[in-house]
Amino acid sequence: MRFPTHRPRRLRSNSALRDLVAETSIAPSDFIMPYFVLEDAPEPLEIPSLPGVYQHTLSSLSADIKEIKALGIRAVILFGVPKHKDSVGSGAYASDGVVQRAIAQVKDAFGDEVVVFADLCLDEYTDHGHCGLIDAKGHVDNDSTLELYAQIAISQALAGVDFVAPSGMMDGQVDAIRKALDRESMSEVGILAYSAKYASGLYGPFRDAVNVEIRGGGDRKAYQQDYRNASESIREVLLDIEEGADMVMVKPAISYLDIISKVSEVSSVPLCAYHVSGEYAMVKAASEKGWIDGEAVALEQMYAVRRAGADMVITYFAKDLAKTMQRC
Numbered sequence: 001m002r003f004p005t006h007r008p009r010r011l012r013s014n015s016a017l018r019d020l021v022a023e024t025s026i027a028p029s030d031f032i033m034p035y036f037v038l039e040d041a042p043e044p045l046e047i048p049s050l051p052g053v054y055q056h057t058l059s060s061l062s063a064d065i066k067e068i069k070a071l072g073i074r075a076v077i078l079f080g081v082p083k084h085k086d087s088v089g090s091g092a093y094a095s096d097g098v099v100q101r102a103i104a105q106v107k108d109a110f111g112d113e114v115v116v117f118a119d120l121c122l123d124e125y126t127d128h129g130h131c132g133l134i135d136a137k138g139h140v141d142n143d144s145t146l147e148l149y150a151q152i153a154i155s156q157a158l159a160g161v162d163f164v165a166p167s168g169m170m171d172g173q174v175d176a177i178r179k180a181l182d183r184e185s186m187s188e189v190g191i192l193a194y195s196a197k198y199a200s201g202l203y204g205p206f207r208d209a210v211n212v213e214i215r216g217g218g219d220r221k222a223y224q225q226d227y228r229n230a231s232e233s234i235r236e237v238l239l240d241i242e243e244g245a246d247m248v249m250v251k252p253a254i255s256y257l258d259i260i261s262k263v264s265e266v267s268s269v270p271l272c273a274y275h276v277s278g279e280y281a282m283v284k285a286a287s288e289k290g291w292i293d294g295e296a297v298a299l300e301q302m303y304a305v306r307r308a309g310a311d312m313v314i315t316y317f318a319k320d321l322a323k324t325m326q327r328c
């Protein structure tokens with residue numbers, strides 16, 4: 001049976017019909033909005049390589065969350081940008097550190113109305129810019145880093161975080177954090193694991209956002225995944241679930257739709273995709289040049305991520321897209 005009996009165009013003839021048969025949906029409640037908070041900032045600063053995204057002060061942070069909440073976004077992920085950095089990233093686990101203060105303020109203001117995630121890593125806080133401690137040979141040392149990750153988790157949990165989100169790609173990080181939280185009687189705090197995180201060229205603008213430069217022009221290829229590989233993502237995700245991850249993540253999103261799709265087939269926990277800074281910047285830049293309709297492309301990319309199998313998306317477009325959705 002084929003043409004002229006079969007005419008797929010029939011199902012596309014008007015928007016009511018297209019909505020009726022649409023397989024994929026997305027809503028503001030599927031978004032997690034990322035925020036950068038700059039320690040002791042006098043005023044919010046726009047990040048040049050991320051137009052429309054700011055290094056926030058504590059007060060501009062709360063004001064913005066109020067706005068996105070009114071648009072239906074119910075989750076945020078916080079990144080701290082400390083004033084001082086050192087070799088062990090001590091600002092990451094200071095009880096009065098920038099992200100701890102931000103967490104406490106947001107939970108105080110919004111309570112259970114907003115789910116608060118916090119990125120759990122060292123790179124924003126170390127003077128060498130790596131995600132872990134450097135050993136005598138100059139390598140990022142896995143096991144001593146885990147002890148610090150446990151301390152960061154406890155400090156963020158004490159500040160009131162709902163979910164910690166370890167992003168450093170150290171082996172055993174979920175296990176170390178889960179055990180530390182449980183030991184401190186904080187079993188209610190969850191873990192969103194950056195499980196399948198690739199060594200990507202798409203994190204450039206993020207490093208501007210958190211004032212990070214890897215010393216000596218290095219890279220993260222000794223701990224983040226090689227983009228030539230897919231099956232190790234399955235291994236990473238299954239290990240993290242076994243270690244106690246409540247949710248897992250694939251990052252970046254658009255160049256890794258095959259990974260999202262594969263992971264969604266094997267994951268027994270909710271799957272998050274991170275549409276990263278470089279993905280945002282590319283759409284913004286082409287849009288500013290008038291070469292594409294940025295908002296339309298952003299929406300198309302969000303649907304692609306959902307179609308591939310992600311349950312939720314971390315995206316710098318969250319606020320703009322939620323505004324568009326409200327108008328529809």
Ligand code: PBG
Pocket residue numbers: 119120121122123124167168202203204205206207220275276277278
């Ligand atoms: C590490 C971290 C990074 C991002 C999120 N968490 C940077 C990196 O791994 O180099 C990147 C997010 C983005 O590009 O939007 N703390």
